[in-house]
Amino acid sequence: MSEEEAVSCARVSSSVAGDPSSETAAPAESSGKQEVTVMSVRVGQKAPDFTAPAYRKGGFTSLKLSDFSGKWVMLCFYPGDFTFV
């Protein structure tokens, strides 16, 4: 499901499948025109797949949403760690 990741100082960032702006280090086009990918989610449609670093039970892993295919998933966003609610 998710593999143990080597811990380094490099900042690992999350990326979304099909969203080029989130892929790592793509050099900006010099045309000055910025492509903005607007993605939207809707019930009844596929959940956007993503890959991101994760922590679980003492270990660091790389998590890919589509690895959970075949299971029910509750995906929860929240403002931040150490917040009050």
Added chain:
Amino acid sequence: MSAVAANYQKLQDLGVEVISVSVDSHFVHKIWNDEELSKMVEGGVPFHMVADQAGNVGRAYGCWDESQGVELRGRFIIDPDGVIQAMEVMTPPVGRKLAETIRQIQAFQHVRATGGKEACPAGWEPGKPTLTPGPDLVGNVWKVWNPSME
């Protein structure tokens, strides 16, 4: 998130995997778990805590607050086919009610188990009657369901 952690077994019994997402790094998730959440929930957080420092995942799900640089409180129920069945997005100051999410998951699982033949009316909970949409039910819902059953 500690409320989810405390009820994790209930979710596991329903076959639900939990993934939480915030802008904090996976290193910060570890320290939050070790220093605080593990003191609220026996054994600490049992599910995956995703780091979305650039906000890419939040943006894809419409949960990214550009001005604050944080995620909004978004909750998505995704079925085994990877399809979003339910979503709820709240501004940060109000917390969620997990029991309602569990109720919705149970209802969606019931509908799926019947191959979509049955539907769950308002306020449905396991054990309560469902509706079987079809020509006979048109105009006759009142015979099998009314708001007092919610």
